Amino acid sequence: MSHTTSSRTTTMRAIIQDRYGAPEDVFRLQEVARPVPGDGEVLVRVHAVPVTGSDWHLFRGLPYAARPITGMRRPKNRVPGLELAGTVEAVGKEVRGLRPGDEVFGWYGGTLAEYVAVPQDQLAPKPANLTLVEAAAGPIAAFTALQALRDRARIRPGQKVLISGASGGVGIYAVQLAKAYGAEVTGVCSTAKTDLVRSIGADHVIDYTREDFTDGRVRYDVFVDVYGNPSLPACRRALKPGGILVFVGGTGGRWFMGTDRWLRGLLAAPFLRLKARVLVHKDSREDLMILKDLIEAGKVTPVVDRTYPLTEVAEAVQYVREGRSRGQIVIAVGDPAPGDRPLS
Template identity: 85%
Template sequence: MRAIIQERYGAPEDVFALKEIDRPVPGDGQVLVRVHAVPVTGSDWHLFRGLPYAARPVTGMRRPRNRVPGLELAGTVEAVGGDVRELRPGDEVFGWYGGTLAEYVAVPRDQLVPKPANLTLVQAAAGPISAFTALQALRDRARIRPGQKVLISGASGGVGLYAVQLAKAYGAEVTGVCSTAKMDLVRSAGADHVIDYTREDFADGRVRYDAFLDVYGNPSMLRCRRALRPGGTLVFVGGSGGRWFMGTDRWLRGTLLAPFLRLKARVLVHKDSREDLVLLKELIESGKLTPVLDRTYPLSEVPEAIRYVREGRARGQVVIAVADPA
């Protein structure tokens, strides 16, 4: 079978190779999936380069622990291992696993669920982990309630577009922050208000929010304070800057400083969860959540897809079409 192989850290165009490798055999509790589609995100670029360095004990010290990159997938069940009864060959599924940029992958059964009935396999692949992140940030960390005002920075990205839709589903009044070119995209996701960060300051104090999802941003804590009402909740979602910690050191400083600014600061480290994947499936099938897909690339053009996302051109999720779902 064909797979993307990465033997060392570096830019994808330098370290990725499309090779023939053995097809995996599912063991007990595993499902062999014929992969149809895999998403790529902006954070993948850092992962492929081995950043941040502080994460290397998990991702691999000198080289990637997983030779095959990719963390999510949608596809068709090809075969099942022992003790697997809930899935059968031919079932269409989506989920997460390390090593998905390949034509076949053996995935633990508890990391897969049937794909939403109203989505194609390519649409279903568009970011389960991004959706986990948005859901857990809003529900578990911000603990939003109907009628609250929620501010979302990075609202045009993979996590941000899911966060806008989920916040609306929870009954919040949503303001998204993005660039001029992507304001219509954020509005189409359901945002009540959109702030163009090149022309307006979300922290000018004219509106105070109950919760602020800082998605891969880096505003000062004083600006966050001006954007939030007293007692409001700031949720750090990802970080940027610095090869060692990628902004996670800011989480610690922000958490320590927040009580003195009359804020609650909470850090999100998302958890891959089958229960949450089932919930997201239900929200998609009910029409409350829709993956936003920009374009697809073939398996042979993974570096080009990552570059397109990295340059900020994507208007929604970018997906690698490993195989033709038809």
């Protein structure tokens, strides 16, 4: 009996990845040692973890140019997952302001596990008006959108802002944040998601399968290019002279995943009479607190499509990869918390 009790308190379930590849081939659910928080760390009982389209590439070790950071031959972090929401289980002796039972959200490498020890400066109190599942829905996506608009575009009230990929993780936050800054927002998405983009506050919605949003009939002050699909001349047509093009994401190419297009854009910008700026987001507790305040003020709301259990991470990633998600996909790691609403 004592052995069983000890096992329960010193081990946990986690997704383990020892090599790069598709999740269905390389993920396994395994019992591993439960972490112990060090000085300045918080042991969080993980409740929810988002999965995104970017995760699919990271799991396969792409882009190759990122492997010095993520691991040359195999993942540096055996446990995948980059964000979380959960409940404080224990705190290190230098932690201040958090105590067991507090609900938190934030970011850390290795969150697809029942427990994780996270530095305190990578956590913030969960927004009071969200469930833990909702709070998990994309702090990193929110950082990206906020920094693209505030820091790179230097958005101002009254500007016309065009956001491609408006129904994706970053795009959903970008639409809402641009509205919060007082911009007139046009969101670009596929036919099936126009109602979603409209529901989060976009003033205008363009279905890219039916309309060329770079034909120059309407020109914008700012173009946040999330996926990197339009050609640079097409981006120029969409912008007013001197308009700002913010590169956020890229597609294609195993080495650079489209980020080589950023360099071409920066070099070509003076000749195209536009300002091209690249966004490489920075994880920031200060921005996490800004996000918390915006959520509690009702200006930003995470959008969750559905949840999957920890045993179905591969299925969740495949669902995202197929482009079917209408909002964030979240892995529900533990039992439902009080107030959580069923989403799947």
